[in-house]
Amino acid sequence: MQRRPVGTRRKALSAVIVAVLLAGVTLAFFWPGVASYDSVVQYQQVLRGQYDDWHPPAMARLWAIFHGLGWRGQAPLFVVQVLLYWSGLALFAGALARRRQSIAALVVLLLGIWPPVLGWQIAVLKDGQMAGAILAAVGLASWWRLDDRRLPLWAAALVLVLLGYATLVRFNAAFATVPLAFGLLGGWRWDRPRFQLVLVIAATGAVIAVLAPINQRLLQAAPSGVERSLPLFDLAGIAHHAGPQAVPQVPAKLWRRAEAKGCLTPILWDPLGDDKACGYIVDTLQRAAPGARLRNVWIETIATHPIAYARHRIAHWNSEMRLWMPATMPGTGPLARSEPNTLGLGSPDKRVNGFQKLGYTLASSAAGAPILWFAAAFGVLFCSWPARDGAGGVAVTLALSAILTELAFGVVGVASDYRYHVWGMLAAGLALLAASGTRPSPNRVLVAVLGVAAVAAVVIIARWVLPPALPPL
Template sequence: MTMYRSRSQALGGAPRGRGGRPMQRVPIGPRRKAISALIVGALLAAISLGFFWPGVASYDSVVQYQQVLTGEFDDWHPPAMARLWALAHMAGWHGQAPMFVLQMLLYWTGLSLFAGALARRRQAIPALLVLLLGLWPPLLGWQIAALKDAQMAGALVAAAGVASWWRLDGRRLPLWAAALVLLLLGYATLVRFNAAFATVPLAFGLLGGLRWDRPLFHAVLVLATTAAIVGALTPINQRLLQAKPSGVERSLPLFDLAGIAHHAGPDAVPLVPARLWRRAEARGCLTPILWDPIGDERACGYIVDTMQRAAPGAKLRDAWLRAIATHPIAYARHRIAHWNSEMRFWMPATMPGTGPLARSEPNALGLGSPDKRVIGFEKTGYTLATSAAGAPILWFALALGVLYCSWPPRDGAGGVAVTLALSAIITELAFGVIGVASDYRYHCWSMLAAGLAMLAASGTRVSPRRALLAALGVAIVAGLVTIARFTLPPALPPI
């Protein structure tokens, strides 16, 4: 809808100026539309901060805040986030509120800039949809939790918004903006061990480091850079940020070895006696949903204890690689089953780790909860997250569709769309190899990236045939997910 300005208007007549002459209607320009989008985004940020104040502290938040209070950090939880939280605490701002404010401001700043850039391109409806995407309960509901996942999502959305202010129009970023984008991507990389799968494609694509006419070369470059960054995270956390080793890197080998034993039989992993594997199998500890039961002392913790005694240090890694090489089919079945669980594809509606949370974990550290008014919003978020519309696999299919329709990108908007789609796709595919749990919060960035990619692509020329095929693919995935939701029994919570 086109809006107009005038200083006066006669009842029932056209706007008139001095002498009663009709005034010329002046449409609101692109810059004013962009400013309007920024103002609306700022209002939504203020409303969100007030409505959900002071944010939610999950179990992980409580553990990390204990580290803030004691000054002793380990690398199970991101020390970069804990160090930043400690600075706020030293400044007299206690509780989870500082991290809640940071991630919410980053989140809404990025979305507002993205919407403003679209509005400036005369794409009013996509700009509005960007802000509505930010309000979608499964995403906003998890963004209120003071967690590394919300910190990562906020930093990545902010980086995408800043860069897209120029990149949607095909312009280069000013030096200061490029530095800010790199800072945000760097922080996001430090707060989650798998964030590099999202941040490296963004860094290359948003900063203009990719040439779309050489896809194979740049694919190798992106993967090599990602591997290098992932390998450097442990030294950075333990030496530069002075975090104590927690053994978090052992969770993946332990989870995979348990999965191989489940699919290939108890004799496939001789680190643990067959009778203990059979006992764990009978108790339901060997689940593709998450690794926690085998690490829980009250459930099947004896599995982890036995493996750690039999293969301390690097010996566990060697046993893990040897088991994969010896039983590749069992390993593949285990990883496929886990990825299906992560993506909530052929899975029931009810699964553990869906959330979002409305109350903080009970604690004696002064970490409070939002008012009870947020319960209805979070329940809506849970309902939508368990539906087909909230399944990460559906948004993954959407990102694939955007990549198919927009490749190769012909303009700035197409480049942004492809970059965001690649970030979402690579992040989700990585869970098939390194994922150890199926929590819904892990997918918030990928879902946001897929939605923003589609809205960026809405202003580009797309082949009708490609668009139809992409829509058909998304519809097929949605249909399969819907069937699964109505036919499969609820997934049992971990023991």
């Protein structure tokens, strides 16, 4: 086996050391992390020792272990997700540096401190746990896969554990983790790419199907009815586009009242779940279609009004991806303070305010639009498929993970919070950097660049001409 030059090993070690220093700076600067409303609710479950599946019980169970050891507050999970985050970036950057891609390795580290991403990563949420675990898995696997080498058994097992945890902390994480498991552990079979893509989609559906039994039986979380939010959101959207008669289970006057109050919004479903806003819609539907009947009503309504459903889902995906949307949208800026609480969940020092404000500014800009990163992932896939070497395989795998993650919001998304896109944006960026070590066709590169530029132009024009979005009730 040919030994690597000493210079490349030093570059790889330098990249890892810089990432370790950045991890230390992140922990010190943002300590003890931000506890959002969801964090507070989940910590209450930890204190009571009673869990439900509205928030991921796998994350709460991990939190409870630290709590039982005497490490209170949000700090332990903040440490976990920051260390996972930077360890993944360290290994990915080190692997690129070892391949003599020093500039790409540097950009990996710059991507790690990109304020819209890092600003959300310091919030103790399922999104941060998911992104950290996936990044650690990707970095570990890429240490070998970028050089087209198979992982040692212990590394493959650890990658599976990390991807498994990421899958458990977000119900839609399977759209990201399943293609990663295929691509990073087994490698894509380029002689049958269509078959393997179908296999990935089928496996993703199977994984999602077993999440509820795992949460409720294995992790002993009480059912919360979280699965009803998607049907409720879709029924409201259909009623908005097709008229109140499309969902006769709710009287037309109630739909009209909700419409007048602005509760039927494509941005998120929350007003429908708020008793003070439009909770009467949920109450009425629960009486008219209790339990599993709601699912039947949902499917029948979609089948009866497919155009209205499609318009609703497209409007929501546009809102999620911030394509033809104004710059100012709710749920964009990373949090600087924890939700007020009496549980001992503190906040970082006020010094973080400037960084988080910069994160909001950049996230609201065209460069921060998730659709632009999504377009970049498509460009990488277009230029690199089918891959012929390890770097190309990693690039394709990451691009597919980003694309499937973001496309899934068009079907299962119910809110437009920016934090949902942290992994998709990271995956697109890392895919582009991995692809920089390959030699794609210049014609394909030109087409990809023009496509991304066209998307950027649409986003810029939208930011220029559209008024700020009003926050939902």
